[in-house]
Amino acid sequence: MGLWEHTVLEIQKMLKAKTVSVREVTEDVLDRIEQVEHSTRAYIHICDREEILEKASAVEERIQNQNTGGLAGIPTALQDDICTEGITTTCGSKMLEKFVPPYDAEVARRLLEEDCILLGKTNLDAFGIGASTENSAFYPTNNPLNKERIPGGAGGAAAAVAAGEAFFALASDAAGAIRQSASYCGLVGLKPTYGLVSRYGLITHAPSLVQIGILTKDVQDCAAVLNGIAGYDEKDGNSVATEKIDYPEALGEGNVKGIRIGILSNDFGMEIDPKIQDGIEKAAEAFENLGAQIESIRVPHLQYGLPAHLVIAAAESSSALGRFDGIRYGYHSENAADIEELFVKTRSEGFGKAEKMWMLLGGYMLQRGKGAERYQKALKLRAQLRKDFMQIFESFDLILAPVCPGLPPEKEKQMDEFLKVYQNYTCTAAANLIGLPALSIPCDIQQGIPIGVQLIGGFFKEGLILQAAYAFEQMQGGFQRKFNCNPEKLDAQKKNNTGNEGEGRERNEI
Amino acid sequence: MKYEVWVGLEIHVELLTESKLFCGCSTAYGAEPNTRCCPVCLGLPGTLPVLNRKAIEYGIRTGIALDCQIAKRSKLDRKNYFYPDLPKAYQISQYDQPLCEKGFLSLEDGKRIGIRRIHIEEDAGKLLHQEDGTTWIDYNRAGVPLIEIVTEPDIRSSEEAAEFLENLKQILQYIEVSDCRMEQGSLRCDINVNVQSADASERSEIVEIKNLNSFKAVAKAIEYEAKRHINLLKEGKNTLKETRRWDESKNQTIGMRSKEGAEDYRYFPEPDLSAIEIDEEWIAEIRETLPELPRQRKERFIKDYGLSSYDAALLTASKETADFFEEVAERFHDKKMISNWMITELYGRLNRSGEEIKDLKFSAQDFANLLQLIDNKAISNHAAKEIFREMYETGKAPSQIVSEKDWKQISDEREIQLLVGKVIEENPQSVIDYKNGKDRALGFLVGQAMKASRGKANPKIVSKLMKEMIEQSELK
DSSP: OOGGGSOHHHHHHHHHTTSSOHHHHHHHHHHHHHHHHHHHOOEEEEOOHHHHHHHHHHHHHHHHHSOOOTTTTOEEEEETTBOBTTBOOOTTSSTTTTOOOSSOOHHHHHHHHTTOEEEEEEOOSGGGOSSSSTTOSSOOOOOTTOTTBOOOTTHHHHHHHHTTSOSEEEEEESSSHHHHHHHHHTOEEEEOOTTTBOOTTBOOSOTTTOEEEEEESSHHHHHHHHHHHBSOOTTSTTOOOOOOOOHHHHTTTOOOTTOEEEEOOSOSSSOOOHHHHHHHHHHHHHHHHTTOEEEEOOOTTGGGHHHHHHHHHHHHHHHHGGGOSSSSSSOOOSOOSSHHHHHHHHHHHHSOHHHHHHHHHHHHHTSTTHHHHHHHHHHHHHHHHHHHHHHHHHHOSEEEEESSSSSOOBTTSSTTOHHHHHHTTTTTHHHHHHTOOEEEEEEEEETTEEEEEEEEESTTOHHHHHHHHHHHHHHTTSSOGGGSOOHHHHHHHHHHHHSOTTTTOSOOOO | OOEEEEEEEEEEEEOOOSBOSSSSOBOOTTOOTTSSOOTTTTTOTTOOOOOOHHHHHHHHHHHHHTTOEEOSEEOOEEEEOOOTTOTTSEEEEOSSSOSEEEEEEEOTTSOEEEEEEEEEEEOOOEEEEOTTSOEEEEOTTTTOEEEEEEEOSOBOSHHHHHHHHHHHHHHHHHTTSOOOOGGGTSEEEEEEEEEEETTSSOBOOOEEEEEEOSHHHHHHHHHHHHHHHHHHHHTTOOOOSEEEEEETTTTEEEEEEEOTTOOOOOOEEOTTSOOEEOOHHHHHHHHHHOOOOHHHHHHHHHHHHOOOHHHHHHHTSSHHHHHHHHHHHTTOSOHHHHHHIIIIIIHHHHHHHTOOGGGOSSOHHHHHHHHHHHHTTSSOHHHHHHHHHHHHHHOOOHHHHHHHHTOOOBOOHHHHHHHHHHHHHHOHHHHHHHHTTOHHHHHHHHHHHHHHTTTOBOHHHHHHHHHHHHHHHHHO
16 A cells, blocks of 8 residues: 555654654655646646655654644645745636746645645636636646546545545635535545635635635544644634634544434425435434434525525626736736737636636626626525524534535536536535535445535534544544545546547646 | 806825735835835735724724714725726725715804715825836835715815815824825815706706816816806806816816716625724724814914914914924913914924924924023023024024023123113214204114124113113213
């Protein structure tokens, strides 16, 4: 078994016992990247091998000399919408293809302070608009578990962790990308409460909806990483100063006795695949067997969640992406005669189809008259939905819900069907609208495709969510290594099936 | 038909906070271009604004001073438009929940000009057009906190507009929220103007005038527009709904752009910042720190110090001068004398050197000491002016100057008798002239005595003794 196959906690134990060195762990993961990256295409940018190894040696020394951070020596990946000082941060777009931020995102700063080893930046849909990485300006990422299927909106980060190209990754979740990708790739994915993790340095299209979150192999890893990134940041005006919680401690023995869990499997306003419903039922049963109180719940306005989310996300995009005008940084069209034309050409050439569609839609939603009326209605629905959920949390501790309405769609199937792509977020968008914490955890495999379930908690109830998730995971026998991929095998499989392997395989020079 | 001009003002005021509205960059004016910027005020992707509470406090201060209602809950909004000086392609401003509403400012005659709203927003950068046709952008100003004060259309003449602006500027300076330097752009004023017939049957379309860089220009632009509107109405025409700019060199307004189908700024709540909660306690705290406002202070100066309305107005024109007056007044009894000395000597010097009270090298105590020396007849008025000049230039204490220059006034009668006796002896002809009724001769004789004392003799005593001694010499 390669070192890359282990979890963060396992590696930490080995480092502590000095059975391996940080350098060995890092080299093993770098080798793994070399081996499988051509097939997953999880990364947009991989840091220089020598520099990474130098950093690894430096951390090694610190580990020997003093107490280092809780995540010392763990090789990790950041989604490429999280700014990294001196390292290109493209946000998956041509617009920022050469953008090198002069600052670290707060989460990046905290991870580096914890002595994590940054391996590189992972692929995403340009500006986070999409649900598959197929809207990346560079190339789509493949789902390491099933190459025919999309890896979800945080696909690069999820693929990297699932394929053993990083021990964990941070990504962003504006509609459900982290949870969806976790579900599609057999991982644990957490979107924390809005305000728990600093958004400073996250490039986004939807500031009121997005939150930085975590993709890990199991629940314990998720808790450990959350410890490293959670907490007040004065650079984020919406950051909340909360009581410091030790999340690994909050896992306890994974006891859910007496916890009241509401099962939410209806009211989404669209059909949920029976295979997904099965998964939810199995999970509900499992929780009941663990001693939790299970009851079906209804959320009256849930069906309006996705349309309201769409209106708000689009509206915010039309404003958030305005700053890319070719003047101060980023893509700059060379053939403009005047300033008007510079704006138009830069934006026409630098943005992809999805961003343009989003911005046009959002611009309309903010326009005086019919558009703005819709936006106002969406804000009202958002407030109503919040009330609905707050009411539920008066009688329940957690909500168990699907992550996605169906199995991961096949690649390129949804590319031009804007709304269909968006519907993949049907079950996740409400948590973003309200700002609630939500986690996706594997619960089932159907035809070799993993399925996740979602646990949604009240504000800042990450501890409770992780505790329940941990109990569920323990009952399933812990982290399912069988979920872990073997891209080489999948490659061979695909070659036999289609015979056109190698097409468009050249890695773009970024 | 008689017409009346209706004017509303929109005033942008840069606040005197040390740092910008959403980041820690300095707001100091006049730095090298693009040296007062950071990733936040340059709008780099991923950066976030953090609200400067001081700016909100200054907004509330202004609201209280202008008798506004202060919002209990206010929020920031995005105003979206593309312009190269706007780094984020939106300005963080306020739309439907401004900080303050429904206030007023009273003119001298008691007329109230309504304040519709005061809201807070960030300034944009500055475009620097070069002679070669290129344009440079300076983002130093981007993110500097502004308040926008919008009046009701209650102003009916250019004089009222000028008086309103003078009063407003004075208040803003008094409460120390802005230095209101129009030439540096820290106070900018736009006008909305139209005319209405007395019976309200005819009215011109409202026209907005920009690019007004002095209160004089505001007054001239109102007069120019009023005439233009009235002439058009008389011809059976009307004005266009448009934005015009004031051309200082031509003394006229020039059309810029139509306001028909005006740009839609797609306002929406700023998602990166939470709502601003303003509790009564905070408002009370701010109210407590507000100084006495100019009008009240002037009234008090008249009442407490027995000053004329004219002098009181001059002394309370700025908070600094009024403070200085009161500091001196605590230390010296003759308020009228302080007033005279400040208005003639001190203001004269300040005007000539272009300096302000805060630049003074001497203290109020020194100034009081100088007046005390005069009052004690220790120095002559003439010497006092010389001493004051020296104080002003060097900051030396008046007593030090007096002893250094040996300017202490001679009031000792025996000493002066000797001087006078000598002058009478040396100028018999003038003594005879004076005796023969030529009063001018006395002046000459006193002058001679003063000269002999090198100006130090108390002229009143010299004059008195001169008369006495000439009379005595007659008796001999």
